[in-house]
Amino acid sequence: MAKYVCKRLGYAILTIFLISVITFTLMNLIPGGPFLSEKAVTPATQAALEEKYGLNVSKPEQYINYMSGLLQGDLGVSLKQKGRTANDIIFSTFPVSARLGGISILVALVVGVSLGSVAAMCRGKWGDQLIMVVSTLGIAVPSFVVATTLMKVFGVELKWLPTMGLSTPIHYILPVFTLAFYPMAYITRLMRSSMLDALNQDYIRTARAKGVSKFKMLFKHALRNAIIPIITYAGPLLAFTVSGSFVVEKIYNIPGLGREFINCITGRDYPMVMSTTIFLATLLVLMNVVVDILYKIVDPRIKLK
Amino acid sequence: MKKILATILAVAMLATTFVGCGSGGDTGSTPDANQPEGSTSAPEISVCIGPEPETLDPALNKSVDGACYAIHAFEGIYKFDENGNTIPGQAEKVEVSDDGLTWDITLRDDIKWSDGEPVTVDDFIYSWQRAASPETASDYANLFDVIEGGADVYQGNADPSTLGVTKVDDTHMTVKLAAPCPYFDKLLAFPVYYPVRKDVVDGNDGWTQDASTFIGNGPMMLTNWSHKESITYVKNPYYYDADKVTDSTLKFVLLEDDNAKMAAYDNGELDYVFQLPIDELDALKEREDFGTINEIGTYYLAFQTEKEPFNDPRVRKALTLAIDRNYIVETVSKQGEVPAGAIVAAKVTEGDSTFREVGGDYFSVKPEDYEKNVEEAKQLLAEAGYPNGEGFPTFEYTTNTATLHLGVAEALQNMWKEELGIECKIAQQEWNVFLATRPAGTFEVARDGWIADYDDPLTFLEIFKSDNGNNDCHWKNAEFDALIDQAKAESDSEKRFEILHQAEDLWAEEMPGAPLYYYADTYMKKPNLEGYWDSPLGYKFFMYCTKTAE
Numbered sequence: 020m021a022k023y024v025c026k027r028l029g030y031a032i033l034t035i036f037l038i039s040v041i042t043f044t045l046m047n048l049i050p051g052g053p054f055l056s057e058k059a060v061t062p063a064t065q066a067a068l069e070e071k072y073g074l075n076v077s078k079p080e081q082y083i084n085y086m087s088g089l090l091q092g093d094l095g096v097s098l099k100q101k102g103r104t105a106n107d108i109i110f111s112t113f114p115v116s117a118r119l120g121g122i123s124i125l126v127a128l129v130v131g132v133s134l135g136s137v138a139a140m141c142r143g144k145w146g147d148q149l150i151m152v153v154s155t156l157g158i159a160v161p162s163f164v165v166a167t168t169l170m171k172v173f174g175v176e177l178k179w180l181p182t183m184g185l186s187t188p189i190h191y192i193l194p195v196f197t198l199a200f201y202p203m204a205y206i207t208r209l210m211r212s213s214m215l216d217a218l219n220q221d222y223i224r225t226a227r228a229k230g231v232s233k234f235k236m237l238f239k240h241a242l243r244n245a246i247i248p249i250i251t252y253a254g255p256l257l258a259f260t261v262s263g264s265f266v267v268e269k270i271y272n273i274p275g276l277g278r279e280f281i282n283c284i285t286g287r288d289y290p291m292v293m294s295t296t297i298f299l300a301t302l303l304v305l306m307n308v309v310v311d312i313l314y315k316i317v318d319p320r321i322k323l324k
Numbered sequence: 325m326k327k328i329l330a331t332i333l334a335v336a337m338l339a340t341t342f343v344g345c346g347s348g349g350d351t352g353s354t355p356d357a358n359q360p361e362g363s364t365s366a367p368e369i370s371v372c373i374g375p376e377p378e379t380l381d382p383a384l385n386k387s388v389d390g391a392c393y394a395i396h397a398f399e400g401i402y403k404f405d406e407n408g409n410t411i412p413g414q415a416e417k418v419e420v421s422d423d424g425l426t427w428d429i430t431l432r433d434d435i436k437w438s439d440g441e442p443v444t445v446d447d448f449i450y451s452w453q454r455a456a457s458p459e460t461a462s463d464y465a466n467l468f469d470v471i472e473g474g475a476d477v478y479q480g481n482a483d484p485s486t487l488g489v490t491k492v493d494d495t496h497m498t499v500k501l502a503a504p505c506p507y508f509d510k511l512l513a514f515p516v517y518y519p520v521r522k523d524v525v526d527g528n529d530g531w532t533q534d535a536s537t538f539i540g541n542g543p544m545m546l547t548n549w550s551h552k553e554s555i556t557y558v559k560n561p562y563y564y565d566a567d568k569v570t571d572s573t574l575k576f577v578l579l580e581d582d583n584a585k586m587a588a589y590d591n592g593e594l595d596y597v598f599q600l601p602i603d604e605l606d607a608l609k610e611r612e613d614f615g616t617i618n619e620i621g622t623y624y625l626a627f628q629t630e631k632e633p634f635n636d637p638r639v640r641k642a643l644t645l646a647i648d649r650n651y652i653v654e655t656v657s658k659q660g661e662v663p664a665g666a667i668v669a670a671k672v673t674e675g676d677s678t679f680r681e682v683g684g685d686y687f688s689v690k691p692e693d694y695e696k697n698v699e700e701a702k703q704l705l706a707e708a709g710y711p712n713g714e715g716f717p718t719f720e721y722t723t724n725t726a727t728l729h730l731g732v733a734e735a736l737q738n739m740w741k742e743e744l745g746i747e748c749k750i751a752q753q754e755w756n757v758f759l760a761t762r763p764a765g766t767f768e769v770a771r772d773g774w775i776a777d778y779d780d781p782l783t784f785l786e787i788f789k790s791d792n793g794n795n796d797c798h799w800k801n802a803e804f805d806a807l808i809d810q811a812k813a814e815s816d817s818e819k820r821f822e823i824l825h826q827a828e829d830l831w832a833e834e835m836p837g838a839p840l841y842y843y844a845d846t847y848m849k850k851p852n853l854e855g856y857w858d859s860p861l862g863y864k865f866f867m868y869c870t871k872t873a874e
Binding site: 285 | 376378379381384386458459460461462463464465466479480481529530531532533550551552553577578579580581583584586587588590591592593754755756757759760763792793794
């Protein structure tokens with residue numbers, strides 16, 4: 020196990036290194052630059068800015084400077100958000116996104132797994148059909164539509180819920196629902212089909228023949244097998260969701276990390292592009308390792324090599 | 325069962341790790357938390373004039389919303405009144421020599437920073453030298469070129485200390501101008517000329533981030549900047565006119581999304597919201613709380629005048645005349661814009677009149693004259709060798725991706741096709757790419773626009789000088805350049821305006837760009853928010869607002 024984890028972590032570092040090289044290359048290939056604006060800047064100003072932010076040296080040198088900073092925990096200075104460091108931005112916005120995303124995933128998992136199991140249990144009946152309609156909606160409707168609809172209905176028309184920020188628990192309701200809707204729907208469908216698979220297995224038939232109660236059969240025997248695809252899905256999902264959603268954060272005005280990913284690219288904020296990408300990559304890679312370990316816990320037949 | 329429990333526990337632990345991370349982040353903005361003495365229980369005023377600004381440093385700011393944050397927290401030698409006129413701000417009096425070259429400035433003796441320290445001449449001199457220096461990299465450093473030595477300083481050829489400003493004593497200073505500048509008072513009211521405090525600014529790029537180092541001399545002061553959420557100001561108790569300043573906490577909510585803005589306004593979370601969603605404008609215009617700001621700015625098209633066939637003024641004129649501006653402002657942009665018949669915007673003043681009224685339009689923008697314009701356009705195009713558009717190459721119209729600009733592009737494409745028989749393709753570019761395209765000249769016709777920095781025709785005309793970095797049309801005309809230089813050196817106001825009119829006449833004859841409309845912006849304001857005003861430069865003044873119970 021320890022050997023396995025070490026090996027995986029070794030691969031993780033290699034992956035992150037490759038991602039950093041690719042990101043650095045790509046971001047320098049896109050046209051435009053961080054200091055362009057509608058008002059032309061003088062060559063003296065441009066030179067002063069490039070010197071200040073270390074962009075006056077060759078590209079490989081810039082990469083090495085960035086990476087050596089990174090190894091010392093310094094993610095660089097934002098070129099666009101004047102006077103802020105990437106560390107400050109990422110570590111002040113990530114907790115906000117992580118909290119919102121974490122709650123959303125919990126909601127999605129609990130509701131999705133339950134609904135999926137219920138749908139599988141009453142397959143073909145109206146309950147199943149209703150759940151399938153809702154989950155199809157959840158997959159088909161994009162989050163900005165969900166967000167604006169909820170906002171119009173509950174914020175503007177009914178005036179029940181606030182629509183911006185996260186200052187009180189009530190403020191979480193709309194963004195959490197918006198964020199959770201898609202994964203919830205996806206988990207429901209995933210759960211339903213894997214549960215149906217499990218329920219058709221011989222050992223379930225045996226259990227049923229032996230007179231095991233429906234509840235026990237479902238939760239003790241079938242769920243264990245049915246949950247594996249959910250874990251596979253939940254790992255990367257967790258990484259993506261806790262790192263924030265551009266749409267939800269923009270619409271509900273939440274100061275999370277999700278908006279930074281997009282804004283730094285459109286603004287050509289090079290250190291922020293590198294830092295946010297490496298941050299997300301690290302999170303994803305770690306989540307994948309965690310998921311593999313979780314498999315082992317859920318299904319002892321799986322051997323980690 | 326035990327193992328399932330373990331699984332659930334593991335997932336739960338994982339989840340709580342991330343949920344737990346959140347406890348450190350302060351997303352709950354509590355504006356009362358660090359409210360200083362002097363603020364009372366007046367109801368909070370919440371407004372939205374834009375998303376997160378790049379900076380709150382008045383010298384580095386380049387946006388209109390940023391300027392609005394600056395006018396609340398800082399004040400220059402001059403300030404703007406309700407009518408958009410400049411009146412002395414931090415100055416007691418300003419005396420200008422007869423030749424207009426020497427400005428003797430006496431500061432008020434009761435001006436203080438928000439921490440109680442007195443504002444001195446040294447603060448102004450430090451701030452101007454800092455803003456003009458290329459090291460500071462202010463987008464507006466060029467506005468110091470009117471001061472003696474200013475051009476050399478911002479171009480990096482001279483030390484900032486050579487800027488023509490001298491201290492007489494703590495409250496007196498003398499400014500030497502490079503040439504007479506009738507709008508220097510307006511520049512002195514512009515954020516880049518605002519004073520900042522050396523002891524908090526020097527060597528500290530992050531001084532605007534923290535209320536303890538964000539020291540200003542304006543009517544209000546910062547208590548909190550929650551990034552991407554809100555900027556909160558309260559009255560600066562040390563401001564000389566503090567009695568008139570609102571007792572309410574003023575919260576600038578930093579919203580990006582159009583729908584979010586309107587939702588927050590409609591459910592009462594905002595008292596004022598700026599720049600309304602175009603799709604909803606038709607309905608919003610009918611409401612009583614709707615308002616429009618006519619700005620000093622012109623939306624125009626830049627022709628790449630170095631490329632065929634746009635190197636021919638007849639072609640440029642033909643394309644300009646074939647545009648139905650009334651259609652565009654009424655059905656596409658819809659914010660209450662005014663069709664433009666010249667490049668210098670309608671609101672630019674000339675004495676008691678406006679520059680536009682004196683100079684007139686260069687082509688009629690009346691709806692009934694459109695057909696006549698089209699006829700003239702066809703004739704010009706035929707003269708240029710393209711009768712009925714025959715043989716005219718298919719060209720590209722480049723714009724950045726935005727609903728409004730795409731709408732305008734499609735309308736133009738249709739008008740040119742229908743009226744002149746010429747084909748154009750629309751190329752959309754991402755904003756940052758677009759910003760690089762125009763100065764590089766790698767386009768044929770591109771969307772463009774200019775918002776005045778100060779109320780003077782020069783701000784519009786100067787950008788078309790051959791060597792100007794904003795000359796997106798890449799238009800080079802020695803006669804025009806000479807006129808601009810002449811205007812800049814002229815001390816007699818009347819003669820100066822005459823020269824500027826000549827320059828604009830020449831511009832219109834050559835038509836390197838096609839003026840489309842003069843900008844306007846829309847807002848919604850709750851009726852119980854009183855004392856608000858705005859200026860044609862787009863500044864919005866909330867510091868004297870009061871909010872009564874609805």
